[in-house]
Amino acid sequence: MQAINPYNITVDKVILPELAKRNVHIDLLRLDKIHPVISGNKWFKLRYYLDEAVHAGTKHIITFGGAWSNHIVAAAAACKMKQLRCTGIIRGEEPSTWSATLAEAKAYGMDLHFSTRQDYANKIIPAASANDNARIIPEGGYGPQGAKGASSILDYCDGSSYEYICCAAGTGTMAAGIINAAADKKVLAFSVLKNNHDLKPAIDSLLTADKKFELNDTYHFGGYAKHEPRLLAFMNHFFSHTHIPLDFVYTGKLLFGVTDLIRNGYFSEGSRILVIHSGGLQGNASLPKGTLIF
Numbered sequence: 001m002q003a004i005n006p007y008n009i010t011v012d013k014v015i016l017p018e019l020a021k022r023n024v025h026i027d028l029l030r031l032d033k034i035h036p037v038i039s040g041n042k043w044f045k046l047r048y049y050l051d052e053a054v055h056a057g058t059k060h061i062i063t064f065g066g067a068w069s070n071h072i073v074a075a076a077a078a079c080k081m082k083q084l085r086c087t088g089i090i091r092g093e094e095p096s097t098w099s100a101t102l103a104e105a106k107a108y109g110m111d112l113h114f115s116t117r118q119d120y121a122n123k124i125i126p127a128a129s130a131n132d133n134a135r136i137i138p139e140g141g142y143g144p145q146g147a148k149g150a151s152s153i154l155d156y157c158d159g160s161s162y163e164y165i166c167c168a169a170g171t172g173t174m175a176a177g178i179i180n181a182a183a184d185k186k187v188l189a190f191s192v193l194k195n196n197h198d199l200k201p202a203i204d205s206l207l208t209a210d211k212k213f214e215l216n217d218t219y220h221f222g223g224y225a226k227h228e229p230r231l232l233a234f235m236n237h238f239f240s241h242t243h244i245p246l247d248f249v250y251t252g253k254l255l256f257g258v259t260d261l262i263r264n265g266y267f268s269e270g271s272r273i274l275v276i277h278s279g280g281l282q283g284n285a286s287l288p289k290g291t292l293i294f
Ligand SMILES: *Cc1c(COP(=O)(O)O)cnc(C)c1O
Pocket: 040, 041, 042, 070, 071, 140, 168, 169, 170, 171, 172, 173, 174, 175, 247, 250, 251, 278, 279, 280, 281
């Protein structure tokens, strides 16, 4: 199995023709390059949960996610690497055909347990796993350990020259970790869910100091994992100029939002922005073949 390699992370300059006249500089922190499956922020969010489990002698991890969850497949692969048993509790009835994500998680040895939406919402643990002294990792790695892991993302670049750091937010764990580590930078987190009023309190409760950040919720494209032709067209356009692939659930929306805000004059002249490419590319397999040019 391919090892995780944070030293593959690069900082890539983003040059797009429509931004040529704008005096705003975008660098992309390529967390997608650490591993093809445990891609992006998921390894950062999992690392302390897994270290703690190994340290405590726990042999079994239980976690939660949907059928296309980047977190589920990353947890499956990371547990295999650490030789931990892993149970994935999957939201909804078992589909007649498994998603590529679930098939891959299974291939890494994850025990999949399909849970009705109601049981999932109540975080019911299947009886077979209940008395196993297992360590439970919340959905998306949300929690102080997840945020602490996400704080280490900024160790892989020299952040000193940026005024802004932009990232996508689902549970807000990564955003909280980045805000905690970002010192005086302005952090702008782009919500990928529609009307998620829980996001701000979710981030607030993981902050280690009273820090300012901004949430943007205008680029969700209809909601979580929803998309529109103009989003997919933008991702193809972005790839054709940068050769950098984006995913349609998180980073596509993030870069669409950042470039749109640049065009609207949101960032002041001469600003330098660090944008986090948080990975998630495996999720593009849920799109019809040929939708994306990469
Ligand atoms: C999970 C994920 C996020 C969201 O991270 P949160 O910590 O849940 O906010 C962002 N980008 C990608 C690619 C992801 O897979």
